[in-house]
Amino acid sequence: MSPEKTVTKSWIQTSPGICGGEPCIRTTRHTVAGLVEWKRQGVTDARILEHHPDLTPTDLEAAWAYYATHREEISQTIKEAAET
Numbered sequence: 001m002s003p004e005k006t007v008t009k010s011w012i013q014t015s016p017g018i019c020g021g022e023p024c025i026r027t028t029r030h031t032v033a034g035l036v037e038w039k040r041q042g043v044t045d046a047r048i049l050e051h052h053p054d055l056t057p058t059d060l061e062a063a064w065a066y067y068a069t070h071r072e073e074i075s076q077t078i079k080e081a082a083e084t
Contacts, residue, residue, distance in 0.1 A: 011062035022077060023066060025059045032070075033077040035063045040078075 012023045012032060022031040030052065038048060045060050067074050 011059070012066045023070070023074075025055065025063060028054055028059075030055060030059070030063075031077075032063045032066050033074050033081070035060065036067050036074055037078050037081075039064075 011026060013026065014021055014023050018024060019029055019031050022033055024031050025035070035048065045057065048060065049055055049057065
């Protein structure tokens with residue numbers, strides 16, 4: 001993320017009735033955990049954006065920034081999903 005850009009926490013939203021209350025990008029159903037999992041599998045930002053035109057580069061920056069400050073929470077969500 002470039003130093004000139006500021007990503008506010010409000011870019012990431014949680015709603016109890018949407019995606020099980022997981023943190024999502026804006027008003028989409030793209031969870032931060034899902035995006036991080038794709039990244040862990042080697043999917044590039046460009047590929048994510050190609051397949052999900054409703055996302056923007058700023059959305060991905062917000063997801064990576066959220067993950068950087070909530071790493072344990074997101075990693076636990078990914079781990080729990082893999083166990084089910």
